[in-house]
Amino acid sequence: DTEVTQTPKHLVMGMTNKKSLKCEQHMGHRAMYWYKQKAKKPPELMFVYSYEKLSINESVPSRFSPECPNSSLLNLHLHALQPEDSALYLCASSQVRYTRVHTGELFFGEGSRLTVL
Amino acid sequence: AQKITQTQPGMFVQEKEAVTLDCTYDTSDPSYGLFWYKQPSSGEMIFLIYQGSYDQQNATEGRYSLNFQKARKSANLVISASQLGDSAMYFCAMRALIQGAQKLVFGQGTRLTINP
Numbered sequence: 001d002t003e004v005t006q007t008p009k010h011l012v013m014g015m016t017n018k019k020s021l022k023c024e025q026h027m028g029h030r031a032m033y034w035y036k037q038k039a040k041k042p043p044e045l046m047f048v049y050s051y052e053k054l055s056i057n058e059s060v061p062s063r064f065s066p067e068c069p070n071s072s073l074l075n076l077h078l079h080a081l082q083p084e085d086s087a088l089y090l091c092a093s094s095q096v097r098y099t100r101v102h103t104g105e106l107f108f109g110e111g112s113r114l115t116v117l
Numbered sequence: 118a119q120k121i122t123q124t125q126p127g128m129f130v131q132e133k134e135a136v137t138l139d140c141t142y143d144t145s146d147p148s149y150g151l152f153w154y155k156q157p158s159s160g161e162m163i164f165l166i167y168q169g170s171y172d173q174q175n176a177t178e179g180r181y182s183l184n185f186q187k188a189r190k191s192a193n194l195v196i197s198a199s200q201l202g203d204s205a206m207y208f209c210a211m212r213a214l215i216q217g218a219q220k221l222v223f224g225q226g227t228r229l230t231i232n233p
Contacts, residue, residue: 031219048220056216056220098219103150103167106152108162
């Protein structure tokens with residue numbers, strides 16, 4: 001079982017809806033990530049939080065709003081999405097620092113599959 | 118900028134055979150890390166193996182090994198004694214550091230199908 005839990009697993013929303021994706025980890029990791037993955041494509045980074053502060057925003061449209069309320073939780077708030085935003089949204093966590101022993105690999109959740117009608 | 122190239126969109130292998138998935142990379146950083154992930158149809162990305170640029174030996178994890186050729190900038194994944202459960206999408210990735218935070222840059226992936 002994955003140690004990164006994402007809810008919901010599936011979400012269908014209209015273009016005027018407001019919804020949120022949630023992610024939780026209890027591995028003590030202080031870096032958390034949102035990736036977006038379209039069908040048959042590699043994951044694309046959206047946001048990185050390090051020590052609960054936003055470190056990287058890959059020029060993501062403002063209709064996606066991330067939030068990191070504490071070191072274990074990461075949310076992605078969705079508003080006024082477009083059909084092309086339909087995708088698998090993957091959350092991940094990792095240690096912030098890495099060494100030869102702790103390689104800093106990302107641990108991913110199973111994803112939230114979003115459909116925008 | 119970092120770049121990962123996986124040139125095999127799909128691979129078909131008989132069960133119990135060994136398979137090599139190709140990955141080449143490009144970076145100007147002297148220190149870097151390379152990862153392989155497996156993504157089954159369920160969607161979860163599963164970490165398989167890691168190779169650091171200064172590691173003298175090729176990484177191994179059970180049936181997975183990484184054929185790291187630094188001069189050629191290649192980091193191929195070798196799966197020995199393939200099993201039906203190995204059928205999945207495989208991604209090669211490189212760590213990039215941006216403003217002190219790490220980001221993984223992924224290749225396009227290779228879909229591996231194991232035939233019985």
